[in-house]
Amino acid sequence: MDAINHEDRFEEKLTAGEFIEPKDWMPEIYRKHLIRQISQHAHSEVVGMLPEGNWITRAPSLRAKLVLLAKVQDEGGHGLYLYTAAESLGISRDELLDNLLTGKAKYSSIFNYPTLTWADIGAIGWLVDGAAIMNQVMLQRTSYGPYSRAMIRICKEESFHQRQGYEIMMRMAFGAPEQKAMAQDAMNRWWYPTLMMFGPPDRESPNSENAIKWRIKRETNDQLRQRFVNQTVRQAEYLGLTIPDAKLKWNEEKQGYDFSEPDWVEFKSVIQGNGPCNRDRLAARNKAHKEGAWVREAAAEYSKKTAAVNAA
């Protein structure tokens, strides 16, 4: 009887648009769904630091270096907020990290592609962060309180990241012909991987139905992908860059663009660990974790000593 009341209350809260908070009763399957999504999201932020971090020492000016440093540092912060939100569902940070480091957990497919030139840093900011925001704006109103609150702050920072990327693209696209060619090359390589970020098409998305039912996601993968294309076409036109899709065409009836789907076979291969950089990314994270052991030990020791001093 009690369990039924719990379930009713849970449903009532969802219907009323109220948040579910860590101490509230929730179905086990909802908790597991959230741990999966939030931890994958956290891992994406942390692994996402690698392709961009790769360019900090080679940024073309001191200003560009400062801005990129700040951006990469922000991504680390996003990872922390999200790991903390996941921990509030009853999983430990160690377990979460272990799942990433052993390759058990997924992170966004996009970060398994290499950053070959400085224009790629622009393309990541403009396209990748642009796609991330498109998805994350809806997550600000997700049903789990700690996730929603983390997303509000993350979205503010992501908007700055997106502008940083667009600024780099403007400099390149309106610069020398060689720079414009680099910008176009980056656009060609990042376009389809960016479209994959929204997840598989709705017809092949096993988690979407529950996610929508529980208001974890408020829009589907295909709806968000369509909105992203509609928004980005105009931005590309302004830059004078061509989206690498011969089928891209305005559709008056649906008031949106028709466009080619990404290669879903490639997507599956990347999320199964066989993208161009999957092995490098995991190796880099494992190396950083191992070499950072002394920092974790020192921080734990410091907090123990501080607690003892405060208790005395």
Ligand code: BYC
């Ligand atoms: N990459 O049923 P589906 C960022 C997996 S941006 C890898 O549709 P769901 C950043 C999916 O996990 C990126 N795996 O799932 C930006 C599922 O596998 P499991 C992070 C993917 O959850 C700039 C299976 O495919 N953003 O952080 O309903 C700089 C079937 O998919 C991907 C987020 O994580 C993918 N692209 O929808 C630094 C946002 N797509 O778990 C950092 C939060 C799907 O069943 N996440 N899969 O084994 C979401 O909104 C949703 O989880 C997704 C997928 C839209 C990504």
